Amino acid sequence: MRLMQILRIQPLDPLMIRDGRPFDMTPGIKAHSLSDVSPSVLAGTIRTVLGKYSKDVNPIINGDRNIYRQLSSKKSKVVVRGPLYEKDGEIFYPVPQDVGFYHSTENKKLGVDIRRPVQLLEGEGFYGIGTNGLYENLLWLPMSKQVHKETSEAPAYMSATLMHQWLLDELSQEDWGRELKRWSEKQNGSHFIEKFPREERVHTAIDHTTYTAEDQKLFSTESIILPDGMSMLVAVDVSQSNIDWPRDLSLVHSLGGKRRLAHFSADNHETSAYWKCPESILNAVKEKTYIRMVLATPAYFSKGWLPGGFNEELVYENAWESGVNLRLLFACIPRWQPVSGWRYGEIPEDHSKENSAQKNEKTGREKPVRRLVPAGSVYFFEVTKGNAEDLVKLKWLASVSDENRRKSAFDHEDGFGLALWGVWEPSK
Known part of the structure; x- marks a missing residue:
C-alpha cells in the first residue's frame, strides 16, 4: 500500500519559473517566466526539502554538494504528484481545450464554443495532423456548435466543482454563459480564475569581488503572482523512499529562480481526498x-x-x-x-569540451x-x-x-x- 503525504506550498514572493529561452550575461537581457509552476520545479524543491530531514544526508550540517546526486538516486527518489492549485477550499484546474471562448459581436458578452468530434461519412476525408495526410482516415472531424474568433480575455482555471460537471457532460452553453457572467462581473464564489499576472523587476549585476554594482549591466526578470489566498498542494509517495517524513514540517524555503521564498508545511488528511x-x-x-x-x-x-x-x-x-x-x-x-x-553536479565527460571552465567549477549545465x-x-x-x-x-x-x-x-x-x-x- 502506497503511503501518500500531502504538502502545502504557500508562495511568499512572486515566483520566477523560467522558460527555456537563453539567459546569459548580455546587458539588458530578460529572463522570461512560464505561465504557471512547472511540476519538475516543485518536485526538485520538495526532494531538497525532504533531504534535510533524511537520516543519511543532511546538507545543513555537512554542506556536501553530493546531496544533489544522492537525492537523484533511486534510494531517495520520491514520487511527486502535483501541483493542484487551491483557493478558499476549492481546487482549480486548467480550463480544458474542448471549450473555447469568444466575445459576441452583438452584445460583447463572453460566450463559449463546445467542441466535439463527429464521425466522417463514407468517402469523406480529413486533412489529419501533418501535410502528408497522416491519420486522415482514422481521426474524426473537429466540430463546434459555434464558429467564432477566440478571445484572450478568458479564464485560465476552473474550479473542481465545475470541472466535474464538465467531465460528466452536464454543462450546456447556457450554464457556461451564466458562470462566465458571474466571473466577468467579479461576483463572489466565481468558478473561474484568470491567468496569473506577471511582475517584472530590473536588476543590476554584482561584482563578486567587491560586492558592488557593475557598470552598464542591467537585466530584468519576469515572475508570476498567485492570487491572494491561493496555495499549491502536492501528494508525495514516501512508501518506497528512505527519507523520514517530517510530521511537523513547517519551513520557509526557496522556490524557482532568484531564491524566491515559499512556506512548505505538512497538510491535513482531508485534502488527500482531492486525489x-x-x-x-x-x-x-x-x-x-x-x-x-x-x-x-x-x-x-x-x-x-x-x-x-x-x-x-x-x-x-x-x-x-x-x-x-x-x-x-x-x-x-x-x-x-x-x-x-538546470542540472546540478559534475559535467559529463562528453560535454567537457563545451565549457572547460564550467566543468572545473562543477556547477552543472x-x-x-x-x-x-x-x-x-x-x-x-x-x-x-x-x-x-x-x-x-x-x-x-x-x-x-x-x-x-x-x-x-x-x-x-x-x-x-x-x-x-x-x-x-x-x-x-
Whole structure:
C-alpha cells in the first residue's frame, strides 16, 4: 500500500519559473517566466526539502554538494504528484481545450464554443495532423456548435466543482454563459480564475569581488503572482523512499529562480481526498463506450502529441496496464509547451569540451528544452475492450506520461501528465 503525504506550498514572493529561452550575461537581457509552476520545479524543491530531514544526508550540517546526486538516486527518489492549485477550499484546474471562448459581436458578452468530434461519412476525408495526410482516415472531424474568433480575455482555471460537471457532460452553453457572467462581473464564489499576472523587476549585476554594482549591466526578470489566498498542494509517495517524513514540517524555503521564498508545511488528511476520483464520475464511465482524458499538468509523450502506447491504427491495447483497449478518435491540443531546467553536479565527460571552465567549477549545465503537451489538452477515446472504470480508478490524477528512454527526466516521478477522466457523446 502506497503511503501518500500531502504538502502545502504557500508562495511568499512572486515566483520566477523560467522558460527555456537563453539567459546569459548580455546587458539588458530578460529572463522570461512560464505561465504557471512547472511540476519538475516543485518536485526538485520538495526532494531538497525532504533531504534535510533524511537520516543519511543532511546538507545543513555537512554542506556536501553530493546531496544533489544522492537525492537523484533511486534510494531517495520520491514520487511527486502535483501541483493542484487551491483557493478558499476549492481546487482549480486548467480550463480544458474542448471549450473555447469568444466575445459576441452583438452584445460583447463572453460566450463559449463546445467542441466535439463527429464521425466522417463514407468517402469523406480529413486533412489529419501533418501535410502528408497522416491519420486522415482514422481521426474524426473537429466540430463546434459555434464558429467564432477566440478571445484572450478568458479564464485560465476552473474550479473542481465545475470541472466535474464538465467531465460528466452536464454543462450546456447556457450554464457556461451564466458562470462566465458571474466571473466577468467579479461576483463572489466565481468558478473561474484568470491567468496569473506577471511582475517584472530590473536588476543590476554584482561584482563578486567587491560586492558592488557593475557598470552598464542591467537585466530584468519576469515572475508570476498567485492570487491572494491561493496555495499549491502536492501528494508525495514516501512508501518506497528512505527519507523520514517530517510530521511537523513547517519551513520557509526557496522556490524557482532568484531564491524566491515559499512556506512548505505538512497538510491535513482531508485534502488527500482531492486525489481520489469522485464516485459520480466512476459511475458515469462504468461500461461507457466514449470517454475523454483531460491533462491537469503538462505531459511528455514519446510520439510528440500522441501517447507512445498507440499504434499506427491509433489503438492502445491494455492502455496504461489497465486491461482496457482504447481507440483515439480526436484530440484538442494547443501549441507545445517548452520545459527546461538546470542540472546540478559534475559535467559529463562528453560535454567537457563545451565549457572547460564550467566543468572545473562543477556547477552543472542547462537541461535541453523538451516539448510537452500542455495542461488542458483533451483526448477523445472509444473503449473497444474492457471497463473504462478500471482505467479511471488507476489513472485518476496519476501520470500518463511515457517513460523517457534517456532518463534525463523523470516525468512519472515529477508529476507530469496527471490526468482527469470523463465521458462524452459524439455530435450528430
